[in-house]
Amino acid sequence: xxxxxxxxxxxxxxxxxxxxxxxxxxxxxxxxxxxxxxxxxxxxxxxxxxxxxxxxxxxxxxxxxxxxxxxxxxxxxxxxxxxxxxxxxxxxxxxxxxxxxxxxxxxxxxxxxxxxxxxxxxxxxxxxx
Numbered sequence: 001x002x003x004x005x006x007x008x009x010x011x012x013x014x015x016x017x018x019x020x021x022x023x024x025x026x027x028x029x030x031x032x033x034x035x036x037x038x039x040x041x042x043x044x045x046x047x048x049x050x051x052x053x054x055x056x057x058x059x060x061x062x063x064x065x066x067x068x069x070x071x072x073x074x075x076x077x078x079x080x081x082x083x084x085x086x087x088x089x090x091x092x093x094x095x096x097x098x099x100x101x102x103x104x105x106x107x108x109x110x111x112x113x114x115x116x117x118x119x120x121x122x123x124x125x126x127x128x129x
Contacts, residue, residue: 061091
């Protein structure tokens with residue numbers, strides 16, 4: 001197949017893994033994510049990767065450069081330009097945050113699945129060594 005077709009809302013809402021890569025192309029990568037209540041992705045920066053987020057369920061705080069805080073909810077979209085420190089925090093105490101993100105260019109190995117944030121952090125640590 002020349003492209004990739006999916007019901008992104010359905011796939012995002014069904015996902016309970018911290019991170020799951022659905023598609024990797026030459027210039028873009030589609031990933032679904034689920035953050036537990038109170039969980040965050042951790043402060044990060046992608047030097048040469050732009051990132052787009054779309055919230056499908058829940059509410060989150062996006063923190064830029066460690067201080068600029070923006071609250072977003074279901075239906076909102078956020079873009080993060082390359083080189084921008086950012087964190088995504090699930091602000092709910094009871095509801096999972098479900099979102100999908102596009103990396104351009106791709107940021108994770110194709111078909112990556114991290115069932116938990118701890119698994120994702122271990123994989124990132126191994127990548128650095």
